[in-house]
Amino acid sequence: xxxxxxxxxxxxxxxxxxxxxxxxxxxxxxxxxxxxxxxxxxxxxxxxxxxxxxxxxxxxxxxxxxxxxxxxxxxxxxxxxxxxxxxxxxxxxxxxxxxxxxxxxxxxxxxxxxxxxxxxxxxxxxxxxxxxxxxxxxxxxxxxxxxxxxxxxxxxxxxxxxxxxxxxxxxxxxxxxxxxxxxxxxxxxxxxxxxxxxxxxxxxxxxxxxxxxxxxxxxxxxxxxxxxxxxxxxxxxxxxxxxxxxxxxxxxxxxxxxxxxxxxxxxxxxxxxxxxxxxxxxxxxxxxxxxxxxxxxxxxxxxxxxxxxxx
Numbered sequence: 255x256x257x258x259x260x261x262x263x264x265x266x267x268x269x270x271x272x273x274x275x276x277x278x279x280x281x282x283x284x285x286x287x288x289x290x291x292x293x294x295x296x297x298x299x300x301x302x303x304x305x306x307x308x309x310x311x312x313x314x315x316x317x318x319x320x321x322x323x324x325x326x327x328x329x330x331x332x333x334x335x336x337x338x339x340x341x342x343x344x345x346x347x348x349x350x351x352x353x354x355x356x357x358x359x360x361x362x363x364x365x366x367x368x369x370x371x372x373x374x375x376x377x378x379x380x381x382x383x384x385x386x387x388x389x390x391x392x393x394x395x396x397x398x399x400x401x402x403x404x405x406x407x408x409x410x411x412x413x414x415x416x417x418x419x420x421x422x423x424x425x426x427x428x429x430x431x432x433x434x435x436x437x438x439x440x441x442x443x444x445x446x447x448x449x450x451x452x453x454x455x456x457x458x459x460x461x462x463x464x465x466x467x468x469x470x471x472x473x474x475x476x477x478x479x480x481x482x483x484x485x486x487x488x489x490x491x492x493x494x495x496x497x498x499x500x501x502x503x504x505x506x507x508x509x510x511x512x513x514x515x516x517x518x519x520x521x522x523x524x525x526x527x528x529x530x531x532x533x534x535x536x537x538x539x540x541x542x543x544x545x546x547x548x549x550x551x552x553x554x555x556x557x558x559x560x561x562x563x564x565x
Contacts, residue, residue: 268352268452270341272433275440275451278335286315286375316376323371327364330462331355333371336451342458343367343449346438355458356465359449366447374443385414 290311297308307314326334332342332355344352345363359367388407424442431437439445454462553560 278339281335340454354461356461370443
């Protein structure tokens, strides 16, 4: 059994273990709920100033995610979470010697990776919101029972759990195949993008450090080239600042995701829902209060002289 566990945790060559692959997936999954809660707190504290953050959170997050992932795919051949765990993407049908991380992905794999990294989670989140709103509307619906619209979305609500189960089962089967060494990808999204994950080598790390420390010499350029360069630098600076801030606060964001998760909130509600004990009763020294008799020979209950003092 110990040998089997060592086999599952170990990685053959540059192939990352399944725990590294799943950990980088969970990082991006924990990032969005934490930022959503931050936007909700800001919107509730100052609705007039920050209300748009809550109303257009999905679209704002989509734009920031595009900038972030585009920056890392272009400069490190990896997404933000993959680079955080020292991984990179290489084409599946490539040469034996993988290219350096600074070389970037081919155009086809690059844009497919960007779309699958950004667009699929956005559409999935929108679909989950639509299902939630349709379920609420189904409970308090004003449509007649025989309307075609009501029959349609009731059929959609009935089919969605099976579609979602098929989607999650696809990912689970792919991960099991990756664990058993039958697949090169732990996620179907990597397979659709035509790439696979490998660990960064020493040459990759040196190349990334040189690229980060290197400065491009300023030469005479045309106005169009200067504008494109300035826009690229601005977008790169925004993406770099986002990535630096996220790298510092990644564990804090994971803690926020756990704290505001549904399971933890149910635990907090169950603890806070316990009945509050009544406050202690304070006896007043008034005339109607029951005080102990001043004479120790009197019984405090019947106010008569004790007959059996030992009792």
